[in-house]
Amino acid sequence: MLALVDGNNFYCSCERVFQPRLKNRPVVVLSNNDGCAIARSDEAKALGIKMGAPWFKIRHLEEEAGLVALSANFALYGDMSDRMMTLAAGLGHMQEVYSIDESFIDLSGIPGDLVRRARTIRRRIHQWIGIPTCIGIGPTKTLAKLANAIAKSAERKPGSYPAHHAQICHLGACSPQELQALLQATEVGDVWGVGRKIGAQLRAQGVHTALDLQRMSPAAAKAGWSVVLEKTVRELNGVPCIEFEDEPPAKQQIACTRSFGQPITELHDLQEAITEFACRAAEKLRKQRSHTGQIMAFIRTSPFREKDPQYSRSASIPLPTPTSDSAHITQAANAILKHIYRPGFKYAKAGVMLMDLQPATRQQLTLDLDNDMPENRTRLMQAMDEVNQRFGRGTLHLASAGTAGRHRAWSMKQERLSSGFTTDWGGLLCVNNDLLP
DNA sequence: TCTGGGGTCCTAGGACCC
DNA sequence: TCTGGGGTCCTAGGACCC
Numbered sequence: 001m002l003a004l005v006d007g008n009n010f011y012c013s014c015e016r017v018f019q020p021r022l023k024n025r026p027v028v029v030l031s032n033n034d035g036c037a038i039a040r041s042d043e044a045k046a047l048g049i050k051m052g053a054p055w056f057k058i059r060h061l062e063e064e065a066g067l068v069a070l071s072a073n074f075a076l077y078g079d080m081s082d083r084m085m086t087l088a089a090g091l092g093h094m095q096e097v098y099s100i101d102e103s104f105i106d107l108s109g110i111p112g113d114l115v116r117r118a119r120t121i122r123r124r125i126h127q128w129i130g131i132p133t134c135i136g137i138g139p140t141k142t143l144a145k146l147a148n149a150i151a152k153s154a155e156r157k158p159g160s161y162p163a164h165h166a167q168i169c170h171l172g173a174c175s176p177q178e179l180q181a182l183l184q185a186t187e188v189g190d191v192w193g194v195g196r197k198i199g200a201q202l203r204a205q206g207v208h209t210a211l212d213l214q215r216m217s218p219a220a221a222k223a224g225w226s227v228v229l230e231k232t233v234r235e236l237n238g239v240p241c242i243e244f245e246d247e248p249p250a251k252q253q254i255a256c257t258r259s260f261g262q263p264i265t266e267l268h269d270l271q272e273a274i275t276e277f278a279c280r281a282a283e284k285l286r287k288q289r290s291h292t293g294q295i296m297a298f299i300r301t302s303p304f305r306e307k308d309p310q311y312s313r314s315a316s317i318p319l320p321t322p323t324s325d326s327a328h329i330t331q332a333a334n335a336i337l338k339h340i341y342r343p344g345f346k347y348a349k350a351g352v353m354l355m356d357l358q359p360a361t362r363q364q365l366t367l368d369l370d371n372d373m374p375e376n377r378t379r380l381m382q383a384m385d386e387v388n389q390r391f392g393r394g395t396l397h398l399a400s401a402g403t404a405g406r407h408r409a410w411s412m413k414q415e416r417l418s419s420g421f422t423t424d425w426g427g428l429l430c431v432n433n434d435l436l437p
Numbered sequence: 438t439c440t441g442g443g444g445t446c447c448t449a450g451g452a453c454c455c
Numbered sequence: 456t457c458t459g460g461g462g463t464c465c466t467a468g469g470a471c472c473c
Contacts, residue, residue: 031441038441054440072441099473195471196438226447228471255443304440348440 001107001137001172002244003118004144005088005125007081008132008152010101011039014080015070017130026067030055033261034071042156083129091121091135096245104141106244118168138171141242142235145192146210147171150182161185183211183236193232198225210236250288250357256281257351263302264347270299271334277352278333282326285354291322293356295329297336302348311347313340322358329354 007013011029016022026043030036037044037053047065049058061067081100089095094106107114118135125133134155136148147169155166161182171179189199191210205224207213214236222230231241256277264270274297285292298314315336323329333352 033441035440050438052439052441056440102473193471197470226470228447251444253444257442259441302440351442 001110001114001139002141002144003091003105003107003114004098004136004141004148005084005091005103005105005121006134006136006148006152007084007101008134009039009041010081010131011072011077012041012044013131014077015073016041017080018076022068026061026065028058028067028069029072030069031072033259034069035259037069038072080129080131084125084131084133087125087128088121088133090124091118094244094246097248104144104244106246107137115168115170115173118170122168135168136171137169137173139238140235140240141244142192142232143171143238146183146186146190146236149190150186180211183214184209186210188213191232191236193228198229201225250290250359251284252357253353253355254281254284254288254290254292254357255351255353256284257298257349257353259349260347265343265345267338267341267343270337270341270347270350273350274333274337274352275330277350278330279326281352281354282324282329285329285357286324288357289360290357291324291360292319292329292354293322293358294318294354295332295336296353296355297333297340297351298353299337299340299347299350301345305346305348308346309344311342311345313342315340316355318356322356324360 012022012027015027015029022041024043025041026047026049027041028037028044028049029039031038034055036055037049037051037058040049040051044067047061047067049061049067055069058067059069062069077100084101085095085097085103088103088105092105092107092110096104096106098104110117114137118137122133122135125131134148134151136144136146136151138144138147150161150165150171151167151169154161154163154169161169165182171182174182186209188194188202188207188209189196191213194202194213202208202213207216213233216233218230218233221233234241258273258277260273264273278295278297294316296314296316298312300312301308301310303310317332317336319328319332329352
């Protein structure tokens with residue numbers, strides 16, 4: 001048996017812990033550059049605000065409905081998440097952290113009343129961290145997800161499901177008739193793994209509810225769609241097909257991409273952005289002790305400004321020697337940028353992706369020894385990570401050649417650090433590429 | 438449907454080989 | 456010159472998730 005523990009409206013709930021005045025008010029948390037809503041309180045959902053709604057379209061609700069909008073504070077949410085995960089882990093023997101606000105817990109071998117146990121953990125998370133959660137229990141991941149959705153819906157929308165499933169729902173403890181009724185009351189599009197497109201296709205074939213999908217033959221699911229949907233059907237029938245991952249596998253790719261607050265036209269401004277993205281990506285890479293064998297960069301105009309000429313292009317460079325060196329990665333990313341850049345466009349977004357990731361093995365370290373001053377180089381990177389960890393991300397960063405000290409034309413929102421102070425881009429220590437070996 | 442940022446997995450189709 | 460069959464590898468794109 002598996003449990004899924006999920007923080008309700010997670011980012012909003014985190015903010016409410018520190019700003020109790022936000023309780024019972026409609027609240028949204030906005031993405032980078034305050035672009036769109038990425039979290040909504042129940043009250044904000046009741047106002048009809050959709051996930052991803054652009055801020056400029058819902059802004060009028062500030063005046064009209066007392067909507068409160070907050071810029072995202074990801075450092076805070078990461079911190080709260082760690083604490084919540086630690087408590088949630090107490091539910092069973094193994095935990096898979098699935099996202100910032102969700103974790104699966106393996107309940108096999110746990111004796112006694114699982115619902116009562118879940119209730120204890122839920123209360124503890126609420127009392128100690130201040131985050132409200134819902135817990136779904138079922139024999140497979142898909143059914144645990146479904147149970148979680150039922151637990152949430154039963155609490156928020158009375159009448160959608162029987163009230164005793166609110167907050168905690170244990171599908172493994174339901175009678176076959178009860179389970180059937182719950183599946184029938186669930187729209188097929190609400191099943192984990194069924195998105196907008198496949199949901200529409202299923203409905204067109206007469207499959208409207210989770211129960212309909214459960215009764216589809218796995219062979220038909222595979223023939224009509226793919227092995228992914230086949231697994232979903234099997235999981236709905238209680239046959240585990242999606243593995244429990246106790247420790248997170250190393251990432252296969254690492255990306256750092258951003259939309260700009262204002263459109264960018266000049267190459268040197270894009271260079272600054274790409275340099276920063278490359279450095280951040282390299283940091284993530286070293287954190288998981290990997291090297292990258294291929295670097296990709298892209299730039300694009302805004303598809304939403306239809307009148308403006310559109311341009312979107314990406315390119316990648318395979319590296320002769322896999323590396324985690326910020327300077328190498330930055331150079332490669334900037335070389336790509338020069339290659340794909342065309343003047344005359346208003347660029348809205350750019351990014352760097354590291355691909356072909358592999359463990360930083362001893363062999364690769366030996367290869368590095370052939371480069372200039374490898375020991376200094378490694379120590380420099382270590383020191384940079386340590387400084388940034390201690391004083392906040394971006395305190396020490398590589399500047400693209402010749403741009404150090406120039407005003408940033410592409411502005412990102414200032415980031416609040418978990419320690420509570422605000423960093424400023426002025427007066428930052430930069431290391432110029434030109435100075436590196 | 439909507440102006441975010443990250444990820445994963447699967448599939449189809451082309452290149453190339455025997 | 457045409458016709459046959461099968462396999463692998465790679466890439467782009469689609470669909471999904473939070």
